Amino acid sequence: MAEASKRIEELTNKLNRYAYEYYVLDQPTVPDETYDTLLRELIELEEAHPELKQEDSPTQRIGGEPLEQFRKVRHEVPMMSLGNAFNAEELRDFDRRVQDGLGHKPSYICELKIDGLAVTLKYEEGRFVLGATRGDGTTGEDITHNLRTINSIPLRLKEPVTMEVRGEAFMPKRSFERLNDKKKEQEEQPFANPRNAAAGSLRQLDPKIAADRHLDIFIYSIGQYPDESLTSHSGSLRYAEEMGLRTNPETKAAADIEEVIEYCESWLEKRHELQYEIDGIVVKVDSLEDQEQLGFTAKSPRWATAYKFPAEEVVT
Numbered sequence: 001m002a003e004a005s006k007r008i009e010e011l012t013n014k015l016n017r018y019a020y021e022y023y024v025l026d027q028p029t030v031p032d033e034t035y036d037t038l039l040r041e042l043i044e045l046e047e048a049h050p051e052l053k054q055e056d057s058p059t060q061r062i063g064g065e066p067l068e069q070f071r072k073v074r075h076e077v078p079m080m081s082l083g084n085a086f087n088a089e090e091l092r093d094f095d096r097r098v099q100d101g102l103g104h105k106p107s108y109i110c111e112l113k114i115d116g117l118a119v120t121l122k123y124e125e126g127r128f129v130l131g132a133t134r135g136d137g138t139t140g141e142d143i144t145h146n147l148r149t150i151n152s153i154p155l156r157l158k159e160p161v162t163m164e165v166r167g168e169a170f171m172p173k174r175s176f177e178r179l180n181d182k183k184k185e186q187e188e189q190p191f192a193n194p195r196n197a198a199a200g201s202l203r204q205l206d207p208k209i210a211a212d213r214h215l216d217i218f219i220y221s222i223g224q225y226p227d228e229s230l231t232s233h234s235g236s237l238r239y240a241e242e243m244g245l246r247t248n249p250e251t252k253a254a255a256d257i258e259e260v261i262e263y264c265e266s267w268l269e270k271r272h273e274l275q276y277e278i279d280g281i282v283v284k285v286d287s288l289e290d291q292e293q294l295g296f297t298a299k300s301p302r303w304a305t306a307y308k309f310p311a312e313e314v315v316t
């Protein structure tokens with residue numbers, strides 16, 4: 001029994017590390033066959049010793065029976081929405097308002113605006129305990145059973161910290177095309193776009209459906225967190241990465257609004273090369289102290305805006 005317990009713990013940790021390298025870092029260090037062989041060994045050991053199964057075992061990503069209904073979840077920290085800017089001049093207007101509010105020039109951080117479904121993830125002492133949709137910003141739906149099936153969401157953080165993080169769950173373009181090909185073959189209604197496909201997949205009561213949809217996620221903000229040493233948004237993104245969470249590699253600091261405008265305009269064409277859809281760029285004041293000073297309007301932060309790309313001509 002001690003042997004089995006030791007081997008199960010060893011396999012669980014090894015498989016979780018391999019999954020982290022593959023799904024979070026996009027840098028696998030072992031071939032798929034190695035992962036599959038170890039996973040088969042773990043499944044056999046867990047079947048022989050179910051009481052030794054670990055909560056963060058990769059075999060526990062797809063839970064039990066489908067839910068009867070969704071539980072409502074109240075967000076302690078409301079999930080924000082963003083004001084919009086549609087061109088360079090409106091970005092300059094945003095910058096003027098920010099400088100008026102701060103009394104100094106801020107530094108900015110630019111992040112791709114992922115076209116998916118905003119979700120919140122709660123970790124307690126490092127364990128993934130709750131995941132929910134944004135809903136109306138204060139009340140969302142509990143979709144923990146579906147988010148557990150996303151391989152780039154760690155079931156356990158690298159440190160036993162308690163924190164809430166927010167991000168965008170999305171369906172990569174390739175998964176979207178494969179899914180719609182299957183739907184067309186089965187003469188079912190295809191999804192209009194990857195955002196609808198991701199939302200449709202995560203709003204299922206049966207986690208086996210979400211598990212089959214190859215969803216992914218980028219974390220873009222941290223709610224209440226224990227580490228008071230964080231003073232910038234960019235620092236909090238690095239902290240999220242250190243905890244084992246997946247963040248977007250294209251995020252970039254900008255010294256002033258002209259650099260922000262340059263970044264936004266550079267992605268107008270480049271975005272078609274991405275493996276996922278984006279519908280704009282999120283621009284944030286980087287200093288947490290500056291964010292605190294600027295605060296929120298009734299529904300949006302004064303320290304962020306969304307630069308929206310012009311709607312694309314839909315070729316039918």
Ligand SMILES: NC(=O)c1cnc(N)c2cc(Br)sc12
Nearest residue numbers: 080081111112113114220282
């Ligand atoms: N990086 C970000 O902050 C970010 C990325 N993608 C998105 N769809 C959203 C939405 C809000 Br609200 S923030 C944000």
